[in-house]
Ligand code: NAD
């Protein structure tokens with residue numbers, strides 16, 4: 001009987017956790033085991049207090065409440081759950097290589113290789129391996145060679161490898177998983193493809209399930225992220241033109257987005273994209289292009305990353321310049337630390353570099369983020385809270401009021417909903433003059449801010465309190 005009953009997912013991270021939760025929730029007859037080598041993370045997935053799960057995503061805790069220890073289990077017993085699985089998802093991390101060939105660009109496949117070796121060691125009978133992680137094109141070949149090099153006769157092993165990249169975005173993961181634009185399945189074995197399709201049809205419309213060959217599927221994931229990031233770099237490049245010419249980025253975004261060929265999504269200018277995927281996946285594409293001798297293609301995509309780095313530097317320079325190039329002992333409030341709203345993830349968050357720079361200039365930062373904890377910020381800023389080494393420092397505050405007290409400036413670094421409708425008269429009263437607001441996400445209303453005696457700089461609009469535009 002080839003019906004899938006037991007699923008194992010290797011990797012209990014931002015993809016493995018939410019994806020398996022949604023599968024378990026929609027497929028009550030399946031047993032889903034999520035395993036990880038990180039004991040601490042598994043412990044948190046098994047927390048009684050649902051506010052302490054390792055990942056914050058709107059709607060996730062409710063699903064965990066419904067399914068955990070019914071048909072969804074989190075465990076460190078990798079061997080046991082590989083042995084009993086009919087289908088194994090690989091959702092391990094694939095960061096950028098830190099050393100060796102392809103350093104700083106190519107994907108580091110050490111976690112894919114180690115988990116595949118575990119599968120080769122323990123799997124029994126027919127097992128379908130599903131690549132969920134984002135991988136360079138032709139990784140399925142590597143996985144197959146590792147699996148096939150094993151003596152399979154002992155456990156009657158038979159493997160099929162599928163590519164099923166995940167397109168969820170953090171902050172909207174549950175909604176994206178429940179209502180995907182498409183589900184992509186790449187593979188060679190029709191029975192394996194059907195087995196995976198049968199899982200998705202429990203909640204996804206059949207005509208949204210796209211089947212391709214393995215390599216198209218692997219490549220499409222990199223290309224989707226490259227195209228999305230390219231839109232952000234494009235609009236960010238235009239934000240700088242707006243700031244120097246008097247055009248308003250919101251008006252430009254709206255004007256071009258109403259062209260149905262362009263579309264309105266992903267046209268928000270900001271402090272440069274963050275997150276664990278865009279930079280890594282484009283650099284991966286750049287590496288791949290170079291590997292195949294396609295140097296023009298490589299430099300084309302490299303520019304999307306370069307522009308993002310430039311945008312991040314640009315914002316930091318503006319903040320320092322506006323505060324008279326002197327931040328020593330100035331109090332600066334930072335609104336938001338995560339890389340986007342509705343997530344506790346800070347990987348590649350533009351807030352990290354902004355904060356590091358302001359601290360280096362001697363500022364005392366007061367950070368407020370509704371979901372990011374102190375330990376994470378400590379790790380990201382490579383400095384403890386209240387550090388008093390004569391340079392700048394940072395403190396995590398519990399409220400917006402706390403970050404505003406005596407502040408010379410406030411920087412909006414993340415577009416959390418609660419920052420969109422603040423009472424700026426209250427905030428202004430607490431601040432020290434001359435007061436500044438730097439809105440790097442373009443979520444506040446200039447008229448509202450200026451009437452409360454706050455100098456105002458906004459992405460794609462510039463310094464609205466003077467007509468003098470800067471040159472960079
Ligand atoms: P993550 O770091 O949050 O989680 C990966 C987990 O895998 C970690 O907990 C790690 O301990 C575990 N792991 C590593 N090696 C292991 C092994 N040998 N055995 C068991 N567990 C092991 O990463 P993530 O954000 O979930 O991303 C996973 C993959 O999905 C990456 O390839 C990423 O590019 C891709 N992806 C991420 C997103 C996203 O929004 N984060 C979206 C789509 C695709």
Ligand code: UDX
Nearest residue numbers: 166167168169170266267268270273274275277339340
């Ligand atoms: C991205 C892809 O969207 C998702 O499909 C893929 O599976 C993983 O990578 P994610 O990084 O979680 O998802 O979030 P996303 O919404 O894409 O935002 C990435 C970064 O771009 C954030 O820092 C966000 O603030 C920024 N962004 C996004 C903009 O600056 N402007 C926009 O218009 C959209």
